[in-house]
Amino acid sequence: MNERRIHQVFEISILLKGAHALIECIGGLVLAVVSTSTIPSLIDALTQDELIEDPNDFVATHLLGVARDFSVSTQHFYAFYLLSHGLIKVLLVIGLLRNKLWAYPVSLIVLGLFIVYQLYRFSDTHGFGLIVLTVFDIVVMGLIWHEYGLVRRHLASR
DSSP states (O other), X not given: OXXXXXXXXXXXXXXXXXXXXXXXXXXXXXXXXXXXTHHHHHHHHHXXXXXXXXXXXXXXXXXHHHHHXXXXXXXXXXXXXXXXXXXXXXXXXXXXXXXXXXXXXXXXXXXXXXXXXXXXHHHHHOOHHHHHHHHHHHHHHHHHHHHHHXXXXXXXXX
C-alpha cells in the first residue's frame, strides 16, 4: 500500500475515533442529566416490541436486567467514564489531525491504556464489542505509529 493510501486510512480511522468520542461525550452528558428511573422506562419502551415478538430475546432481556439494576453510583460512574474518555479522545484527535507532535506518543499511550482496560473488562463481561473495539484500537495505533515516523522524518529533513 502506498504512503498516500496509508495516510488516507489514518485520517479516516482518526475521524471515526473522533466520531466515537463525540458519541461518548453525548452519552456521558445524557447520563449526567437523566434521572435513574428514566433509564429502565426508556429500555422498557425500546424493548417492548421485541419482547412481544420473542420473550426470550437475548439482547432485550439483558438490557432490561441491566436497566433494572442501574444504580445512581453506576450512572455516575458511566457518565464520568464516557465524558472523560470521550473528551480525552476528542483532544487527541484534534492534535493528530493538526499534526501536533505531542499528540502521537500521547495517543499511543492513551490507546494502550484503553486497550488494557478493555481487555480487563472483556475478562469480566466477555462482551464481543470490546474485542472489536480493541482490534480497531490496535489498527489505529499501528497507523499512528506509522504517521509519527513520517512526521518525525519530515521535521528532521527541514
